[in-house]
Amino acid sequence: MKAIRITVFFLLIGWLPFYTLGQTKTEIDETYRDANSYFYFEDYEEALALYQKIYKFHPDNYNLNYRIGFCYLNIPGSKHKSIPFLEKAVQNTTARYNEESITEQRAPVDAIFYLGNAYLTVNRVDDALKAYEKFYNITKGKGDWDFDYLNHQVNVAKNSLKIQRNPVDFIMANLGEKINDRFPNFNAVVSGNGKVLAFTTKLKFYNAINISRKNEKNQWEKPANITLDLQTDISCSTLCLSYDGNELYLFRDDNHDGNIYVTRFNGKKWSPIKKLNSNINTEAYETHASISPDGKQLFFTSNRKGGFGELDLWVTTRTSGDDWGPARNLGATVNTPFNENTPFISTDGTTLYFSSEGHENMGGYDIFISQLSGKGDWTTPINLGYPLNTTDDDLFYHPIEDGATALIARFDDNSFGETDIFEIELFIPRFRKSIVPKTVAQERTTDKTFARLIVDTLSIKGMASIDANEAITKIDISGNNTLKLFLNGKAYGVIPSGIEELAEVKRVSETENAAKAYTEETDNQTPSSISSISVTDATFKNNFGDTTPHSPWPTDTPTVKQKAFELNNASINDDNYFSEILLLLTPYEKQQDILPVLKRSWKFSTENLNETIIHFASSFKTDKELNTIIYSLTELYDKIGNLSNTQSGKKEQRFATNNRTLIIKAYNELINKASKQLGNDLALVMLKNKEIQNLTQFIELYSRQNAEGFMTNREELTLLLARLAIGEYVALPNDQKISLYNSSTGKITAETSYVWIWVILTLTVLGVTIYRGVEYYKKKAS
Numbered sequence: 001m002k003a004i005r006i007t008v009f010f011l012l013i014g015w016l017p018f019y020t021l022g023q024t025k026t027e028i029d030e031t032y033r034d035a036n037s038y039f040y041f042e043d044y045e046e047a048l049a050l051y052q053k054i055y056k057f058h059p060d061n062y063n064l065n066y067r068i069g070f071c072y073l074n075i076p077g078s079k080h081k082s083i084p085f086l087e088k089a090v091q092n093t094t095a096r097y098n099e100e101s102i103t104e105q106r107a108p109v110d111a112i113f114y115l116g117n118a119y120l121t122v123n124r125v126d127d128a129l130k131a132y133e134k135f136y137n138i139t140k141g142k143g144d145w146d147f148d149y150l151n152h153q154v155n156v157a158k159n160s161l162k163i164q165r166n167p168v169d170f171i172m173a174n175l176g177e178k179i180n181d182r183f184p185n186f187n188a189v190v191s192g193n194g195k196v197l198a199f200t201t202k203l204k205f206y207n208a209i210n211i212s213r214k215n216e217k218n219q220w221e222k223p224a225n226i227t228l229d230l231q232t233d234i235s236c237s238t239l240c241l242s243y244d245g246n247e248l249y250l251f252r253d254d255n256h257d258g259n260i261y262v263t264r265f266n267g268k269k270w271s272p273i274k275k276l277n278s279n280i281n282t283e284a285y286e287t288h289a290s291i292s293p294d295g296k297q298l299f300f301t302s303n304r305k306g307g308f309g310e311l312d313l314w315v316t317t318r319t320s321g322d323d324w325g326p327a328r329n330l331g332a333t334v335n336t337p338f339n340e341n342t343p344f345i346s347t348d349g350t351t352l353y354f355s356s357e358g359h360e361n362m363g364g365y366d367i368f369i370s371q372l373s374g375k376g377d378w379t380t381p382i383n384l385g386y387p388l389n390t391t392d393d394d395l396f397y398h399p400i401e402d403g404a405t406a407l408i409a410r411f412d413d414n415s416f417g418e419t420d421i422f423e424i425e426l427f428i429p430r431f432r433k434s435i436v437p438k439t440v441a442q443e444r445t446t447d448k449t450f451a452r453l454i455v456d457t458l459s460i461k462g463m464a465s466i467d468a469n470e471a472i473t474k475i476d477i478s479g480n481n482t483l484k485l486f487l488n489g490k491a492y493g494v495i496p497s498g499i500e501e502l503a504e505v506k507r508v509s510e511t512e513n514a515a516k517a518y519t520e521e522t523d524n525q526t527p528s529s530i531s532s533i534s535v536t537d538a539t540f541k542n543n544f545g546d547t548t549p550h551s552p553w554p555t556d557t558p559t560v561k562q563k564a565f566e567l568n569n570a571s572i573n574d575d576n577y578f579s580e581i582l583l584l585l586t587p588y589e590k591q592q593d594i595l596p597v598l599k600r601s602w603k604f605s606t607e608n609l610n611e612t613i614i615h616f617a618s619s620f621k622t623d624k625e626l627n628t629i630i631y632s633l634t635e636l637y638d639k640i641g642n643l644s645n646t647q648s649g650k651k652e653q654r655f656a657t658n659n660r661t662l663i664i665k666a667y668n669e670l671i672n673k674a675s676k677q678l679g680n681d682l683a684l685v686m687l688k689n690k691e692i693q694n695l696t697q698f699i700e701l702y703s704r705q706n707a708e709g710f711m712t713n714r715e716e717l718t719l720l721l722a723r724l725a726i727g728e729y730v731a732l733p734n735d736q737k738i739s740l741y742n743s744s745t746g747k748i749t750a751e752t753s754y755v756w757i758w759v760i761l762t763l764t765v766l767g768v769t770i771y772r773g774v775e776y777y778k779k780k781a782s
Contacts, residue, residue, distance in 0.1 A: 196245030
């Protein structure tokens with residue numbers, strides 16, 4: 001009887017894999033079924049949120065790890081997050097997987113294949129090939145799996161290694177904060193006359209359709225959200241503009257039936273969207289459209305019958321107005337058994353740019369180019385090359401004019417938010433332009449075939465200098481700190497040559513100023529002993545064991561004398577106001593160390609904030625200057641955080657109202673931008689000292705416990721801290737800047753007042769005690 005009870009108990013445990021920790025059977029069932037519904041309809045973000053609710057109670061459920069990993073793998077910008085979940089899932093797979101069962105705890109064998117795809121997405125090509133091989137060996141090449149697709153992925157992975165050996169060169173410039181913001185911005189298109197820009201922004205509850213126009217200075221103006229004009233309750237996304245910018249084509253998902261719409265500008269507002277006719281929109285899925293410069297042809301994508309695979313490229317001719325004739329497939333030269341998407345035609349109507357999962361592909365979608373021949377046929381598509389194309393999806397390359405320049409949306413470490421819109425200029429033989437390093441420029445002067453852009457890759461790794469006066473690029477080089485140069489497969493930050501600050505900028509550490517080569521991106525990770533770049537749950541405990549007897553850090557409590565050194569022309573509305581605050585936060589005896597630099601006119605405007613901060617940080621050169629400014633910047637950052645804590649009811653609050661969140665925020669920003677060595681140093685300090693309360697304390701511990709590392713990395717650390725502190729200061733509203741100034745100027749007065757109060761109270765108590773003692777002994781003696 002006892003054995004039967006034990007057996008029943010374990011059977012119940014097997015049938016209830018999710019029910020624990022207060023979660024009822026009904027609650028878990030409903031959550032899991034809801035998640036599966038989103039999953040099957042490919043709404044992976046919604047599915048992921050529900051799966052994660054269950055995951056926090058069951059992190060060892062292999063099926064749940066598989067589903068979470070699969071969701072991440074299908075969310076742009078989050079694909080890399082799938083790897084740890086899929087790596088967990090493949091530890092327990094089964095060929096008898098029951099995807100409908102809530103009691104299924106093992107992952108399907110498919111998880112191994114998808115892990116290979118995840119590895120390929122992050123350019124871990126060798127690991128991807130091993131996963132594909134393992135999947136094939138386990139399935140023995142038999143069953144219902146699509147082995148043609150497996151072979152395709154294996155060929156793609158091998159092909160990516162070949163393509164990466166011959167990188168293309170290009171310049172990439174962020175369109176700036178007028179266009180980009182903290183939300184995902186994508187699907188940018190420009191009218192053929194270059195005067196109108198349209199793009200999509202993914203907001204919380206809908207997609208905003210934005211229109212920007214060029215002003216008389218040839219600059220994009222602040223975009224207008226035209227979504228209300230369109231009169232649609234379903235989110236749309238931008239596809240293309242007509243040559244004059246008065247016709248805008250849009251995509252809308254009509255209950256999982258993709259369709260193409262159009263809206264027109266009448267000089268004042270945009271018309272409600274209108275669905276294109278049945279020669280374009282069918283019961284199949286149409287995803288994209290591009291209008292020819294003369295407005296007579298529309299290139300679009302559809303997975304309708306009669307194609308060569310999944311999504312194919314088609315073309316239709318306008319008969320009149322909104323009437324479009326029968327669609328014609330572009331043929332087997334362009335289309336493959338896989339997906340083709342986002343076609344764009346150049347302004348001369350002879351060059352087609354599109355993305356494809358087929359052809360000579362290196363992973364996901366790649367961008368290809370095909371030319372219209374004299375016979376009216378399209379030439380064999382050519383891959384535009386690495387690193388413009390990556391092992392992830394690369395879509396929506398919108399050519400400007402002939403395609404030498406284009407717009408594209410990218411995830412980038414210097415973006416304003418998630419995806420930003422960038423302008424790209426290619427330097428390839430097709431456009432008879434090339435980029436030549438200065439060191440070999442003289443060797444190529446006899447070759448006049450190409451126009452040459454001469455760049456100087458500086459001694460600082462990751463930086464390059466371009467002479468703006470001699471630049472042949474259409475992208476503005478001078479003063480543009482949002483540029484990246486991709487040369488020989490590596491990314492460089494760009495500095496216009498000849499600027500006065502160049503000598504100082506050269507002193508700045510490579511990691512803060514440069515994007516790394518794609519193959520070196522993992523070098524910036526924290527040590528293997530830390531589970532994540534971001535500290536998300538820091539239960540800090542006191543462990544301040546100083547290991548270094550000497551530290552360059554100021555050890556005295558700041559005793560700032562109010563306005564000890566008056567800054568020239570400082571006033572409430574002047575940028576020197578910042579300098580005075582920083583000076584007031586500096587120990588009195590250290591103020592002379594940084595005063596010469598602070599007395600300069602520092603104007604931290606948002607337009608050239610990055611460049612100014614670089615100049616500011618690199619102005620401190622001596623040991624004393626660096627040690628002092630590092631201290632002052634950490635004090636400023638902490639002061640702003642404390643200021644927010646006292647004003648937590650205001651919308652302008654910069655930080656959450658607790659010190660732990662404040663130091664976590666600072667640590668994450670530092671560790672994500674630091675070089676490998678500095679990142680390791682900072683991570684070890686955080687591990688050894690688990691109750692750090694503020695940034696000043698954190699950096700002080702670093703200077704004491706690793707004096708050699710601190711001395712070596714001071715210049716990089718100065719720049720990182722300047723970005724951190726000045727960025728927060730610039731973002732403060734004026735009233736909080738005034739509060740910050742008042743609290744800084746009144747600091748010593750207030751501290752001194754408290755000291756004297758305690759002194760007076762202590763003396764009073766002591767006096768009363770002595771008096772009563774004397775009286776007591778007098779009475780006793782008498």
